[in-house]
Amino acid sequence: MKKRFYFFFPVLFVLVDLSVVSIAFLTTQKVIGISYPLGSYTIETLFFILVSWTGLSLLGKDFKIGRPSGYEKSVTKGFKTIAGFLALFSFFVIFSNQEIVSRTFVLHFAGVLFLFIPIERVIVHLVVNKYRKWGGNYRNAIIIGYDQLGFSLFDAINKNKNLGIRCTGFYGSSTQIVTKYPLKGNLKDFLNSDLEKVDFVYVSENIVREELNQIIELSDASFVKVKLLPHFKTDFLKSYTLKLIDNINIIDVNYLPLDHAFNRFLKRSFDVLFSSIMLLFVLSWLYPIIALAIFLESRGPILFKQYRNGKNNEVFRCLKFRTMYLNEEADQKWATKNDHRVTYFGAILRRTSLDELPQLINVLIGDMTIVGPRPLPVKLNEQYINQIKSYSQRHTFKPGITGLAQALGHRGEIKDLRAIKNRVTLDRFYLNNWSVFLDVKIIFITFFELIKGQDTAY
Numbered sequence: 001m002k003k004r005f006y007f008f009f010p011v012l013f014v015l016v017d018l019s020v021v022s023i024a025f026l027t028t029q030k031v032i033g034i035s036y037p038l039g040s041y042t043i044e045t046l047f048f049i050l051v052s053w054t055g056l057s058l059l060g061k062d063f064k065i066g067r068p069s070g071y072e073k074s075v076t077k078g079f080k081t082i083a084g085f086l087a088l089f090s091f092f093v094i095f096s097n098q099e100i101v102s103r104t105f106v107l108h109f110a111g112v113l114f115l116f117i118p119i120e121r122v123i124v125h126l127v128v129n130k131y132r133k134w135g136g137n138y139r140n141a142i143i144i145g146y147d148q149l150g151f152s153l154f155d156a157i158n159k160n161k162n163l164g165i166r167c168t169g170f171y172g173s174s175t176q177i178v179t180k181y182p183l184k185g186n187l188k189d190f191l192n193s194d195l196e197k198v199d200f201v202y203v204s205e206n207i208v209r210e211e212l213n214q215i216i217e218l219s220d221a222s223f224v225k226v227k228l229l230p231h232f233k234t235d236f237l238k239s240y241t242l243k244l245i246d247n248i249n250i251i252d253v254n255y256l257p258l259d260h261a262f263n264r265f266l267k268r269s270f271d272v273l274f275s276s277i278m279l280l281f282v283l284s285w286l287y288p289i290i291a292l293a294i295f296l297e298s299r300g301p302i303l304f305k306q307y308r309n310g311k312n313n314e315v316f317r318c319l320k321f322r323t324m325y326l327n328e329e330a331d332q333k334w335a336t337k338n339d340h341r342v343t344y345f346g347a348i349l350r351r352t353s354l355d356e357l358p359q360l361i362n363v364l365i366g367d368m369t370i371v372g373p374r375p376l377p378v379k380l381n382e383q384y385i386n387q388i389k390s391y392s393q394r395h396t397f398k399p400g401i402t403g404l405a406q407a408l409g410h411r412g413e414i415k416d417l418r419a420i421k422n423r424v425t426l427d428r429f430y431l432n433n434w435s436v437f438l439d440v441k442i443i444f445i446t447f448f449e450l451i452k453g454q455d456t457a458y
Contacts, residue, residue: 009137013063013124014054020120021053021113022046028109048092049085056084062121065128067139067163072435074121079266079436082113118436132164139165140197144190144215145204146172149229151181153202165200172204187211195222204229257434258397266436271370275363283357290321290354293345300326303358308375313395316367318375319358323349353450359401371439372400373427374411384420394427404430404438407445 025046057063062077086106093106131137141157143150150170157167169182171190177183185193187207191214195201201219203212203226219226257263291302304322307315323346324335335342335350342350349355362368368375373394376384385391405411405426414420430438 010058010063014057016120016124017057017062017117018050018053020116021049024109024112024116025049027116028105028112031112032104032108045092049089052088052092053081053085056081056088060084065125067132067165071122071125072437074125075118075436076262076266078117078121079114080262082110082117085113086110129162133161137164139199141165141167141200141202142169142171142184142190142198143167143202143204144171144187144207145202145229146170146174146181146183147204150202150204151178153204153229154181168198190215191218195219195224198222198224200224201226202229203227256396256431258431263434267369267434267439268366270436270439271363274370275360278357278360279364283360286354286357290349294322294343297343297345298325307378308399309378309381309395310367310375311395311398313392315378316362318368319361321349321355321358322346323355356401363401367398369398369400370402371430371442372398372403373430374403374406374423375399380414384417384424387417388421388424390428391424393431394424397431402442402446403427404442407442407449409449 060077060081062074062081065074089109090106128137143153150172154167154170157163157165169184171185171187171193172183173186174183184190195218201215201224203215207215216226258267294302300322302322304320304324305317306320308318310316323343324339324341325343327341329341346355359368363370375381403426405423408426410419410423410426414423430442
């Protein structure tokens with residue numbers, strides 16, 4: 001059963017992939033209004049697309065869906081394959097004299113792929129998870145160590161059926177046996193056991209190096225993977241990486257997803273694309289209208305430029321449409337409900353968050369990102385940096401136009417220390433758990449919350 005799955009699933013995965021790529025190819029033709037005749041160039045182009053995509057997908061092992069991994073890993077693999085494919089396809093278009101395949105076609109084709117492939121990868125990941133939950137493509141595991149850490153892992157495996165892991169029992173020493181956790185014997189019994197039907201060995205017990213070497217040696221002989229469970233508390237290690245320096249294990253305990261260069265590339269690419277589209281198709285015509293309304297209602301500049309703390313706590317000028325009469329407290333005092341400083345039209349801008357639109361320029365020039373921790377004015381920021389634990393972590397990446405805290409209703413005036421603590425907690429969660437999906441989800445939640453309206457938007 002195991003061998004059949006590993007033979008048929010990659011084939012099925014590639015076939016689904018190629019179907020989606022073919023649909024993307026035909027959709028692109030439809031979008032740009034080209035009705036291709038059945039000429040040789042169409043067959044040649046499509047053949048190159050299918051063959052190169054298949055090669056890149058298999059080379060990147062896109063079909064391998066890890067048991068503890070989330071959807072973002074499947075999508076990230078898809079993005080890497082798209083990037084490599086587009087590079088190959090561009091060279092093909094340039095050097096194969098395919099004049100009918102224009103740059104417009106390539107750009108539209110790229111856009112359609114970036115839309116279709118992530119959706120397909122998420123669906124495939126969901127299907128595989130369901131299949132594992134129903135009992136297919138499972139792996140057998142045992143735990144060495146009859147202790148609380150091993151019990152916690154056993155419970156987690158049984159709770160998350162979609163992992164496709166079945167824990168058959170424990171090996172270890174104990175004077176008290178818990179019925180819920182089946183004990184199969186001690187370490188000596190394990191070393192004399194047959195691992196033919198075992199796929200994973202989790203080592204929880206704090207054993208000496210010689211015994212661990214024996215476990216690894218036996219597992220290697222049976223082609224079984226050994227996984228070590230750390231004995232120090234890891235609740236603060238939401239994401240970390242293990243590195244090797246001359247055979248010395250080094251753990252980065254504060255490694256964040258956005259420390260990875262490829263993740264930063266993905267986020268920056270999205271920021272540039274999103275902000276460019278918004279500036280071109282929205283702010284280009286909306287700016288003159290808002291500017292005229294601000295100019296007619298009160299004297300002063302159209303844009304309000306405020307110094308705020310960004311990445312690494314560096315100061316930058318954050319742009320907003322001016323929503324207040326000119327006053328000396330703008331940098332030191334939060335806007336309150338029915339604030340006399342806010343103009344009538346400014347209240348509308350603040351309620352709809354249209355006053356934040358100029359920050360798209362901050363995004364384009366690289367000071368900000370679309371989704372990230374909201375920046376505070378410098379003087380207000382200084383009030384909290386020494387009062388709240390881990391406050392500075394929110395400055396490890398660029399600030400955003402919107403963020404997880406704002407999407408969940410934590411916006412506007414901060415009345416007490418508990419309110420800013422809640423925001424910091426959500427900001428830290430976002431940075432520790434960043435993914436493309438989380439960004440998209442926050443954007444959608446923000447959009448719907450703006451339509452619905454928030455009580456704190458003043």
